[in-house]
Amino acid sequence: MTDAAFPSQALLVVDVQKAGVTGDRAVPGAAALLERTADLIARARRSGALVVHLQNDGAPGSGDEPHTPGWALHLPVETGPKEFVIRKTRDDGFAETSLGSVLGTAGVGSLAVCGVMSEMCVQATARTALALGYRVVLPHDAHATQDIPAAPGISEAVPAAVVSRVAAWAISADADVTARAEGVTFASPSPGPQSGMSS
Template sequence: MQVSKDTALMVIDVQNGMFLEEYPIHEDEKLLNRINLLLAKARESRIPVIYVQHNEEKGTPLETHTPGWEIHSAIAPAAKDLIIQKYVPDSFHETNLQEKLTSKGIKKLVLSGLQTDYCIDATCRRAVELGYEVTIVKDAHSTCGQDSRSAEQIIDEYNQSFAERVNLLEASEIEFN
């Protein structure tokens, strides 16, 4: 699928604190590689890249301004990339994301990152409500297992749900131009 200049790539919550042993992100290395592929394609085509960075309270893995809060070095932002700070799963809630997208003429969003069942889902729902055309990168979002469900089961379930309301493509299928 070719994606036009009114598109932005969003990388949500790919932060060091999400890669701790107690949070075994499904296929973490593959996730980072696929996001890097998307970043290379977007930057080569001069598509805006927006990182979303989650902030949590003291003593948590994503405590603001701690090593866990930092964006993972494998997918580090470039100087021109935008970084949005958020405090809840929805990347639009009480942030300047909507304002920044409007100022850049962005109408389409390509979403990647963590976690499938929290921040990816919440941001997708809100973006659709706001009228954006959304593409979820099917193999560039992840989570960890919870309760009796494996991460793979959760990802598959959400991909089925995403496919009912937004575009769902693999990283290799996305071409920015």
């Protein structure tokens, strides 16, 4: 892991909703995750980078069921021409959403991804961004997940920190996995059709 070698023109904040970062269901280390994510958002805003908050619409009865307390975004949003909330129903933030269009219109060619859960929505969204030709940085200390419980006959419980590390490792050949969120830098995108993307 190294510091990010290129500035990110957008920050994707994945599913930082109350169900995942507060109360009994909070991911381990939620307080530190929120502090780092808030710092990423503040620095992205100051640099003129795009900030996109992805908000998962969970199934009925789930912790992030729409319009329940757990569904709410935990960190404040400053909605405007460079900050958006995009709702989604699948792990991949690009699937059946306007995310690709928003990034393309803004001329984004590079982005940082943070949030929860590491091996689900964070990884799925980062994978699609890579497949679409974006340069992606994943700060290791700014995404998190839950422990995986033991499965008889398969494995013992897997600690959340190990799950997050494996999730990042699985895309590290293509993404820039940096050790610390503080190493991520930001820049304003240059609007233009398919800027920074492969055809």
